[in-house]
Amino acid sequence: MAKGEDEKPRDRSKKAKAFDTRAVHAASPPDYNAGAVVAPIYQTTTFHFPAELSEARNHGEVHLYTRLRNPTTSQAAQAISELEGAETGRVFASGMGALSCAVLSLLGTGDEIVALEDLYGNTITMLRDLLPQWGIRVRWVPQGASSTVADLVSDSTRLLLMESPTNPTLRVHDVRAWAAAARKAGALLLVDNTFATPVNQNPLDLGADLVMHSATKYLSGHSDVIAGALVGRTEPMERATRWADTLGATLDPMAAFLLIRGIKTVxxxxxxxxxxxxxxxxxxxxxxxxxxxxxxxxxxxxxxxxxxxxxxxxxxxxxxxxxxxxxxxxxxxxxxxxxxxxxxxxxxxxxxxxxxxxxxxxxxxxxxxxxxxxxxxxxxxxxxxxxxxxxxxxxxxxxxx
Ligand SMILES: Cc1ncc(COP(=O)(O)O)c(C=O)c1O
Structure with missing residues (x-):
């Protein structure tokens, strides 16, 4: 900082706060909570449910059961959404839980997914071995051939899936080219942003519809939590998490607390x-x-x-x-x-x-x-x-x- 700069009045009220500020404050305590500076862990499986809340329950507005919704896990999701510039998000029991939910919610028999050949190993095996069992076709985009992705989409393409940089060869792929191909097909682009982190890259700003993380990695940052996240605009997120409650890859509140703590220093x-x-x-x-x-x-x-x-x-x-x-x-x-x-x-x-x-x-x-x-x-x-x-x-x- 230049000399004297710190003496200037700082009015950031009209500006979006800087990344580190958002990282520290995105998961602030949801309500009074005895004045605690740190959001508490709602380590509970279930919540009081008086009869008069029945109507709100039907609209998903109340806490009912932690597999569906929990204040601590919601805070973790909110923090990651904030850092990725997303409207909404959801956290999962692992990165693979987030991916399974998106894939199973968005794809059905007869649909196609266009995927980069160069993905995390278990992502490849899910696409290679599991999806064909349900009649979902996978079209692979060879490494270093982002320019060909537009040629591989078809009327049946519902989802495009990529990583950049890739694991473990650290190749860089053109997120904007993939987003353009997704738009051409009327499909969604999901980017695994685990390696880049929201510190270095925001795929939603480059045209992606959905971003996933193995939050086990940089977001948690201390090798002590298995967690995943999926974030994006409200409409694609509603579609991509349609089966989330049912599939049940829910993050535990204690793990969500550790994830929130990690996010503050990411x-x-x-x-x-x-x-x-x-x-x-x-x-x-x-x-x-x-x-x-x-x-x-x-x-x-x-x-x-x-x-x-x-x-x-x-x-x-x-x-x-x-x-x-x-x-x-x-x-x-x-x-x-x-x-x-x-x-x-x-x-x-x-x-x-x-x-x-x-x-x-x-x-x-x-x-x-x-x-x-x-x-x-x-x-x-x-x-x-x-x-x-x-x-x-x-x-x-x-x-x-
Ligand atoms: C790029 C990438 N995506 C997804 C995953 C899966 O995440 P998790 O282990 O949290 O299920 C990993 C795990 O190593 C990964 O490296």
Missing amino acids: GVRVRRQNETARILVETFSEDPRIEQVLYPGRHSAEEERLASVQMRGRGGMVSLSLRGGRSSARNFLAGLKLIHPASSLGGVESLASLPVETSHRHLTPEERHARGIDDGLVRISVGLEDPDDLADDIRQALSSL
Whole structure:
């Protein structure tokens, strides 16, 4: 801040509040609550239900039963909606719970879904193995071919599904091109924004209709909660959550409380993770033991251009493709002393995993090859440790190869 700037009167009343301010205050206590600064946990399965509320109950306006609605889970949903610029949202027991709800609510026999080939492993298996059982056809868009998405939609397309940056190859895809293809088909675009986070990217501003998160990751941020979220405008959300009460992948109030606590610091954490990841990319980009450093925008000039227009920061994920294949990757993991060898991502502690053995183990070797996931790929989720300590740990693990 320039000298004297802090002395200027600050009237933000007419302006939307900045991201970090919204992150801290989006889930403020719903009512008086004894003056508590932090919203309490409504750890209750059910609620008093006097007969005179019967009419309101029919309109979904009262709390009845926590699988359907709970003040703590509603607050978590409201906070994520706020950060994504959505009208409304809902939280789920996991990211996969959010996705299952959207897919099962929006698609039926004879419908088609157009999906990026390059998605989280369990998302791929749901689309590949489960949807065809109900007569839902999946059309896959190959990696790096966002320009072809408009050619793949048809009159039967109801939903388009993509991620950017992708897991684990960190490719950047054109959200606006996908949104245009969805409009052409009269379909909805759902973007999994887990890797980017709302700190770095808001897909709804780029034309998406729905955004989902594995809130297990950056939104919670401390590797201690499994949670998911789906947010968007009211009308598509009503359609996408039509079966939510019935499917029952409801977030527990205690988990919602932890999620809310994580959300308050997501901006501070993710900006630091953006910065540390960038330092690690620069440090190791010329290392002879590494075939390739994968990071959003590094794949091509076009992806660099896309990342600079649709992202505010590049995120805290870095993947290293090691020379020497799986044995090198395993030795590298075994050599790490600070970075935990573990799946998942987005926490305060750095984690490293082999997608071939974790997130993408259900894919065939051919499917992995088509997605650029080679056996020597190590995915690193950069935490909040000092960048020099992380670089030292990676350096000493590489030296053992
Ligand atoms: C990009 C992405 N989407 C969805 C999921 C699934 O989320 P959850 O594990 O919370 O069900 C994951 C989990 O790793 C993920 O990385």
